[in-house]
Amino acid sequence: MGGSGASGTNSGKSPNGQLGSWFVRSGWSKGELARQVNRRAREMGAHHISTDTSRVRRWLDGEQPREPIPRILSELFSERFGTVVAVEDLGLRTAHQSPSVSGVDLPWAGPQTVSLLSEFSRSDLMLARRGFLGSSLALAAGPSLVEPMQRWLVPTPAVEREQPGTEDTGGRPSRLSRPELDLLESTTAMFRQWDAQCGGGLRRKAVVGQLHEVTDLLQEPQPQETSRRLFRCAAELAELAGWMSYDVGLQPNAQKYFVLALHAAKEAGDKPLGSYILSSMSRQMIHLGRPDDALELIHLAQYGSRDCATSRTQAMLYAMEARAYANMGQPSKCKRAVRMAEETFADVGLDGEPEPDWIRFFSEAELNGENAHSYRDLAYVAGRSPTYASLAEPVMRRAVELFEHDREHQRSYALNLIGMATVHLLKREPEESAALAQTALDAAKKVRSERVNNRLRKTVDTAARDFGDVAEIAYLTDRLSTQLPESAEAV
Numbered sequence: 498m499g500g501s502g503a504s505g506t507n508s509g510k511s512p513n514g515q516l517g518s519w520f521v522r523s524g525w526s527k528g529e530l531a532r533q534v535n536r537r538a539r540e541m542g543a544h545h546i547s548t549d550t551s552r553v554r555r556w557l558d559g560e561q562p563r564e565p566i567p568r569i570l571s572e573l574f575s576e577r578f579g580t581v582v583a584v585e586d587l588g589l590r591t592a593h594q595s596p597s598v599s600g601v602d603l604p605w606a607g608p609q610t611v612s613l614l615s616e617f618s619r620s621d622l623m624l625a626r627r628g629f630l631g632s633s634l635a636l637a638a639g640p641s642l643v644e645p646m647q648r649w650l651v652p653t654p655a656v657e658r659e660q661p662g663t664e665d666t667g668g669r670p671s672r673l674s675r676p677e678l679d680l681l682e683s684t685t686a687m688f689r690q691w692d693a694q695c696g697g698g699l700r701r702k703a704v705v706g707q708l709h710e711v712t713d714l715l716q717e718p719q720p721q722e723t724s725r726r727l728f729r730c731a732a733e734l735a736e737l738a739g740w741m742s743y744d745v746g747l748q749p750n751a752q753k754y755f756v757l758a759l760h761a762a763k764e765a766g767d768k769p770l771g772s773y774i775l776s777s778m779s780r781q782m783i784h785l786g787r788p789d790d791a792l793e794l795i796h797l798a799q800y801g802s803r804d805c806a807t808s809r810t811q812a813m814l815y816a817m818e819a820r821a822y823a824n825m826g827q828p829s830k831c832k833r834a835v836r837m838a839e840e841t842f843a844d845v846g847l848d849g850e851p852e853p854d855w856i857r858f859f860s861e862a863e864l865n866g867e868n869a870h871s872y873r874d875l876a877y878v879a880g881r882s883p884t885y886a887s888l889a890e891p892v893m894r895r896a897v898e899l900f901e902h903d904r905e906h907q908r909s910y911a912l913n914l915i916g917m918a919t920v921h922l923l924k925r926e927p928e929e930s931a932a933l934a935q936t937a938l939d940a941a942k943k944v945r946s947e948r949v950n951n952r953l954r955k956t957v958d959t960a961a962r963d964f965g966d967v968a969e970i971a972y973l974t975d976r977l978s979t980q981l982p983e984s985a986e987a988v
Contacts, residue, residue, distance in 0.1 A: 510559030515588030527553040615712040696946030701741040708734040732761035772802035788824035812842035816867035823874040862899030869893035886923035911940035931969035
């Protein structure tokens, strides 16, 4: 069996439905898949691999092949569908992976976190085609998402925390000097700045590549403090890769990166960073129409960082709590959370503590933008209520004014212009809405963000449906169709 890449036993196996589903949709025959596996194995130098149709049938029947077969299958299906198809998504496991590891319910242990980050980032980088989101990389939601994330709060046993960043490096000095670690961290901050300026579409693969490099460093023996800083760097990069994936519409990929980022933040012992990652997951759940899940994730973030987050981070979490309540149609709880965000933000900087770079984005402009969107969302949930739209207008106007002079956060400027345009639509003021949408279109062309493009298209479609006979709206519709491409390339 050694030459076939098979596992040693098949007793008690059941058909591999996950692999079967991908196989059927691929359109390949068993023979074609076997030939592709053999060809890829030869390219890797694994000349001992010799697969045939009967072996493929046994994999579909539940046999677990040995490495490198799972990795080869991951690459082949990823290329076929144009989206990351990880080993676990095929119902397979690597030599270091437990049979139960799948989806977002992953082991909270350093070596496994490094291994999964390395595999997922490698698969993402390997994709032959760009920008096509396959429909089969599953998103988790409800208890299957929230319950595994709650284990973020469980203390990690001391013996487990020693891996892989132990004090004992076998007598060898760390390969990384302090200036090199500083440079890694400053590079992460630079990537974050690029994302804010240019959108997620322009630098996503560079971030994933940097993440893969950091996981390589984590697989080497490192002193404990170096390991902790590398895990923090990996967490920030994975969160940013998730955020950029979310921005260009790769939602399942985004969620997987967020989950892995939370695992890395736990290994780094950085609870405020973990709360920030959970807030990103919460924002994605609101976007996907799951405000109940978003609220649970935010409450988990607030509880986990209650004794260590800065005022700025706490204010951001309150603002996201307000967004969740707004989308759940709970105005009194939404307004309370908005008030808490404003009051907590007033304390920013008073404690004199240095703040991490990842929360720097949450400025007065961002606070106003979030709270205005909460009121705007309440207006939608309440049947396009002009009352809540009127609450949103002055707060959104302040956000737009502040972002207009912020050269770094151009995507946020575009999003808040679009938000202001939707507020005027809710107030049945199409001419004002069209003027703002025109400015938003100019801003959208400067960033690579499918999220911005989609929101702008949706807003203009709504305007055309409700006020198609207004000249400004008709002109805007024509301009949008010629100047904004139907889809942005996600890279």
